[in-house]
Amino acid sequence: QKEVEQNSGPLSVPEGAIASLNCTYSDRGSQSFFWYRQYSGKSPELIMFIYSNGDKEDGRFTAQLNKASQYVSLLIRDSQPSDSATYLCAVRGSGNTGKLIFGQGTTLQVKP
Amino acid sequence: DAGVIQSPRHEVTEMGQEVTLRCKPISGHDYLFWYRQTMMRGLELLIYFNNNVPIDDSGMPEDRFSAKMPNASFSTLKIQPSEPRDSAVYFCASSPKVQGFSDTQYFGPGTRLTVL
Numbered sequence: 001q002k003e004v005e006q007n008s009g010p011l012s013v014p015e016g017a018i019a020s021l022n023c024t025y026s027d028r029g030s031q032s033f034f035w036y037r038q039y040s041g042k043s044p045e046l047i048m049f050i051y052s053n054g055d056k057e058d059g060r061f062t063a064q065l066n067k068a069s070q071y072v073s074l075l076i077r078d079s080q081p082s083d084s085a086t087y088l089c090a091v092r093g094s095g096n097t098g099k100l101i102f103g104q105g106t107t108l109q110v111k112p
Numbered sequence: 113d114a115g116v117i118q119s120p121r122h123e124v125t126e127m128g129q130e131v132t133l134r135c136k137p138i139s140g141h142d143y144l145f146w147y148r149q150t151m152m153r154g155l156e157l158l159i160y161f162n163n164n165v166p167i168d169d170s171g172m173p174e175d176r177f178s179a180k181m182p183n184a185s186f187s188t189l190k191i192q193p194s195e196p197r198d199s200a201v202y203f204c205a206s207s208p209k210v211q212g213f214s215d216t217q218y219f220g221p222g223t224r225l226t227v228l
């Protein structure tokens with residue numbers, strides 16, 4: 001079992017729709033969770049982090065965390081073609097470690 | 113701030129040659145990370161440093177790989193000898209102190225390595 005799992009996609013949604021990206025993790029002691037966006041040929045950039053159960057909203061983005069189910073998701077409302085990218089889920093494990101474990105990423109395609 | 117700087121941006125070399133990748137982290141950041149990204153394996157952490165000291169090198173694939181951080185503003189990742197399976201994009205990232213949960217890693221533009 002991979003430590004951080006994501007559906008590779010591609011996930012295709014029409015412009016203006018809600019895109020839902022999901023991630024599961026195996027380390028129950030994981031402390032914090034990150035979503036990075038990576039455009040083709042570019043480096044990953046942080047979109048959001050979350051560390052408490054529940055929802056965290058930032059503009060069109062909402063991160064959701066359920067530690068009991070070891071599940072974290074990212075919702076993108078009013079999806080735009082510029083949101084088309086690969087979204088990487090990253091998890092920081094237990095202990096005072098700087099190490100992040102990344103999932104394989106989900107490719108999102110937003111069609112005009 | 114200039115962000116994380118990596119050089120070279122592209123490197124093409126032949127099997128058996130030594131390759132050195134370079135990274136300058138964001139000034140004031142205490143942590144430096146080296147990652148490798150391939151289609152098959154995704155983004156993998158190779159090694160990371162805290163205040164120039166290697167903390168976790170469990171991701172370094174084998175003895176052919178080595179990394180150093182002689183000072184707070186410079187790090188190298190060396191592959192000797194290189195092999196075709198080392199072809200990948202290598203990212204360097206830096207972050208401020210890991211305090212609590214909101215530490216953010218800032219990635220450099222990457223070095224695309226091709227070993228023929």
